[in-house]
Amino acid sequence: MRRIAIALAATVSIVVLLFSYRTSTDQTPVAAGRPLGGGQPSAAASPTTSGGASGGDGTFTGDAADTRYGPVRVRITVAGGRITDAQAVEYPQESGRDVRINSEAVPELNQEALQAQSAQIDTVSGATYTSEGYQQSLQSAIDAAHG
Template sequence: MRRIAIAFAATVSVVVLLFSYRTSTDANPVAAGRPLGRTQPSHTAAPPTASGTAGAGTAGAGTFTGDAADTRYGPVQVQITVSGGKITDAQAVQYPQESGRDVRINSSAVPELNQEALQAQSAQIDTVSGATYTSEGYQQSLQSALDQAGR
């Protein structure tokens, strides 16, 4: 009976330890001696802006910043440059970077989403595997920027 009690106590202790384990405690991940990602915290939203003019019957030319799209892990905001009716540049100016996990996921997902936007020339872009929330927020903000550009 005593062995059963000891085994039970040991099992409970191990289960408690497993449930209390945290995978990442570093709030400021560093790679190669420098911080990763943007220097601006993700919780500060740049106001939506649009510069340039819309031509008669053509899409506007200039730089357009979409509305920030709130996601489960933080806001995502996209800025595009339009010239000659085409998207010539797309950049996520705001995206989740509050934890090491956010930085790891978005350091590869955001450049891929930027490239997808240039190739698709619309907000109909593929979702990046492993970055579903960021991808959905990116698509929403990109559509907002395209709407501002008149596309």
């Protein structure tokens, strides 16, 4: 009888844990990335620019991409038609968990953007929402650079 009670309690605990597990329900599409060298800007983008004329070198800040945990905004510097710097200037930092996750994810995303020269970058494991927001804002900044 005692074994049955223990088995039943374990089963109920497992079922409760499974039902409380949060899965990704964010259906926000990520903007398709394209290399900096071509393409048309998105009509929906309204990023800010500084330091240069649209369509050329300068600093371009993408639109803030809203995520489940807060907005993500990326600023890029373009020189000679290439992204020479990418920085997340706004990202979730409300909780210790946000800080812990994003302190590792954001530098990795910045590096990915420089290597890819587009918004088609890998998602950082454990930082899916930040990665998706980063990709969206990065694409917006790239669109602004196309002018």
